[in-house]
Amino acid sequence: MSTPLTLLDKLWAAHEIVTRQDGVSLLWVDRHLVHEGSHHAFAKLAARSAHVAAPELTFAVVDHYAPTRNRAHIADPQIARMIDTLRANAATHGLRLFDLGDPAQGIVHVIGPEQGLTLPGLLINCGDSHTSTHGAFGALAFGIGATEVAHVLATQTIWQKKPPAMRITVDGALGAGVSAKDIALNWIAKLGTDGARGHALEYTGSAIRGLSMEGRMTLCNLSIEGGARFGMIAPDETTLAYVEGRPHAPRGRDWDAALTAWSDLTTDDDAEFVRDVHFDASDISPTVTWGTSPEQALPVTAMVPDPGQLTDDKADAARAALDYMGLVAGRPLAGTQVDQVFIGSCTNGRIEDLRAAAAVLAGRQAKVPGIVSPGSALIKAQAEAEGLDKVFTDAGLDWVASGCSMCVGMNGDLVAEGKRCASSTNRNFRGRQGRGARTHLMSPAMVAAAAVAGALTDVRPLLQGRPA
């Protein structure tokens, strides 16, 4: 009998061109996604007068610096220059560009799947750490730096050492008001931001199977926050139903051939993982971060931790984090007043996220200002067709165009110094949303609840009597 293989083993073998003596492999890249931040890589390419090896596999998108209001007039010359540089590079190399006015524009990790560019069985690279998102389809997807982006542009390949495989199994049913975001924050809190460092992470179990593609993408997206190189979920009926009929998805005979190829993309029984971790979905509550690292997260019903009761290695970091966040140990997390909210990003800016937030906000008023930025222009149109935009604006929130926006603040959507933001994004690092900004990460439904309460609060009571 042949050795049982993991999903990682199968994906890896399918992309390996050569393996050097030192164990590093040259892998074929099926899709390469670039954005404004790829300017360093294009400059490297220009410096050696090289061209893009496979323009038909390379897609460019304006997202990191995309203005979310008044796109016709970009006031900041630096931002205008970043976008123009991408336009020029895309034109020089003949790349399909999802520009600001494109009906399919959006955040790179949202539009890849939406356009059917992301498929099971592919290797996908992008100069952005949250490229792990695409692993939700059973793809090998990982973020790379500028030198590597230049390498992929020039050769359509990447050198990588195969990481060890790790598995997280989540069984059982998630409670009401608990989502993929909570699964992710929960495991990162338990295992640490380096809990999966250097590993290829596969998620499995009944709770994972039960997630929609949107939920799976949220989970795989956040894998990098736990240090994982890749986050992956084997494709199943849910995956196929999402992919079929997308603009760039295979059709006809190619679709049939793809189905055959994809049916093998599962981990064999008895395949070995270097690390196997189990969680029970029913143990997971709506979770919020209290500190400046995604691992500093707790159920919203918990108290702000006391550094004195943490282990030495965590205590100093906790003290510094509480100081930065302006929180007092021992007080309940719920009730912590927020100044503003943000719903969006490649983590939680998809249609299902907007629906979950709107379900909480419908007929209610936000006590604090906030921005809702859909992950793509198509999601924006869909949400408007469903009337979700009205729910947000009636509640007093701003409904804006799609882009990375307040996830990273490069387009000028910033949280002011010392202000506290309930955010559906992925990083609560110091200064991530603006210098001195205090970020609490949580699910879109929890952000909506924070908007209604003007404070961190448990979303579950707000969902009672409302359709799920």
Added chain:
Amino acid sequence: MGGWTQHNGQAIALPLANVDTDQLIPARFMSVPRADGYGNFLLHDLRRDAQGTLRSDLPLNAHSGASVLVAGRNFGSGSSREAAVYALVDAGFHAVIAPSFGDIFASNAVNNGLLPARIEDAACEALLAQLGAGMLPVTVDLHASTIAINGTILTFALEESWRIKLINGWDDIDLTQQYTPDISRYKDNRSQTASWAWPAAAD
């Protein structure tokens, strides 16, 4: 980029865990062309108070000429921004020593001649304590995998392929070119056996 085998320099401590790349270089500086230099952006917001004045209590500010940084676990986690490495390199750093690194940061570092040297937790704690707020002469040897500082010799861990790259200052694109026939063969085969893997033309 030139390769190197031994570095004689000065080490300082940054006794923080989880120094992410957003801290190493805040996003607002990332639109600057590389030729302008990134050294001044290194840990910009950590090094300065709200008025922009350099904080005097940080070793990084108190000493000039440091070229080896000793830090806590999970250094360089977060965003894939290679600019974090540019900031370190342009500020004169040749090596960062820590118990662990963010994966993408570490490979970015090697691509720019910056050594991400992993040492044991306890050894790192001891080293941070020895350095305190001061600066000490250090010798880093890539061949021997050693760090000599203050009379102690520590061994660091590094991927073998990365050691070779750092020593030779190799550029991957040049290296890959020798595999062009293999790449073509692979591509032909994939396009025939898995044509579904190419994007369908949008309607």
